[in-house]
Amino acid sequence: MRKAGCLGLIVAAALGLSALYVLRTWGGPGPAEQNMTVVIKDGSSLTGAARTLEQAGAIRSADLFLTFAKLLGDDAPIQSGEYRIPKGMSASDVLKMLQGGKTLQRFVTVPEGMPSILVHEKLMAEKLLTGTVEIPAEGSVLPDSYSFERGEPRAAVLKRMQAAMTKKLDALWAARKPTSAVSSPREAIILASIVEKETGVPSERRMVASVYSNRLRTGMKLQADPTVIYPVTKGKPLGRRILRSELNAQNGYNTYAMAGLPAGPIANPGAESIAAVLDPEQSRALYFVADGSGGHVFAETLSQHNANVQKWYALRRAKGEM
Structure with missing residues (x-):
């Protein structure tokens, strides 16, 4: 009986040590001494992934990883991609990460109003x-942040950007209001790109859209400075005052020299500017000028506008800008 008791204790101890070994090897801290990234190539099997992880130092042993994965893991397939392995991540959590496809997210961001030359x-x-990739058509990209994976083709990322614009424009066009002054989705993009360039204040978008919509309806020239600049720089900052020759230029974009919309968009407008053009503020305003605080003041008549311009000049003189 005493021998049987000792044998039982030995077996129990051995099982305990085995359990402890499994716990430490599979569920305990991994060997990664710092955060690292590991790329699991397309078509990799679990065996291939294990070899890659071992070579990177993310796990101690590919063979042990495979053994424990079969005994203690589930049957979910792993996903290819780039993974960020945190310092000390356990082998168990590494497997869960690969099975969950929690790849490292990288982003390329297109701000609202960025011209296509800068997107490129x-x-x-x-x-x-x-x-x-070639420079995309102006106005074809929806400003947003787009995730991508290491090694992904630029063409694939650009395709997502353009598909997002198509989808968003279709949805906004379907919800347009009768008060909109544009007659097609393309016209909406063109006018929205002007609105985007004319104000950086979100709450003003519908009012700026109203001014330009009112001008379009009455046949007034839009007289939008960004449309004058676009043929010169393709949307990049001009870096100087507009020249008189540029204000007189005949090029399909200069809205000081022609009535109506320019020949095409002058930037990639965001969804809010498109929405503003398709549902402009109800007003009779035809003019606006900077108010000195980052926004604009609007006017219905030329005399009101001229008074507002003089106030703007006075503010600039007080700041030593004139």
Whole structure:
């Protein structure tokens, strides 16, 4: 009886040590001494992924990882992609991460009002993307942040940007109000790109859209400075005052020299500016000028506008800008 008791204790101790070993090897801290990124290639099997993880130092042993994965893990397939492995992540959590497809998220951001020439430069400057793309059509990209994976083609990311604009524009166009002055989705993008460039104050978008909508209805020239600049810089900052020759130029974009909308968009407008054009503020305003606080003051008549302009000049003189 005494021998049987000792044997039982030995077995229990052995089982306890085995359980402790499993706990520490599978569920305990992993060998990664710092945060790291690991790329699991497309089509990788669990075995291939384990070898990659071992070589990177994310797990101690590929063989042990595979053994414990079969005994203690589930049958969910792993997902390819780039993963961020935190310092000391356990082998168990590494497997869960791969099975859950929680890949490292990288983003390329297109701000509202960014012209396509700068969208192109941003895509080409992202070293983790591959391939080349042409400058996208102006107004075809929806400003937003887009996730991508290391090695993804630039063309694929651009396609998502343009698909997002198509989807958003379709939805906004379907909900347009009868008060909108544009007659097609393309016209909506063109006018929205002007609104986007004319104000950085979100609450003003519908009012700026109202001014330009009122001008379109009455046949007044839009006289929007950003449309004068666009043929000169393709949307990049001008960096100087507009020249008289540029105000007189005939090029399809200069809204000082022609009535109606310019030949095309002058930037990639955001959803809010598109929505503003399709549901402008109800007003009779035809003019606006900066108010000195980042926004604008609006007027219905030229005399009111001229008075507002003089106030703006006075503010600039007080600041030593004139």
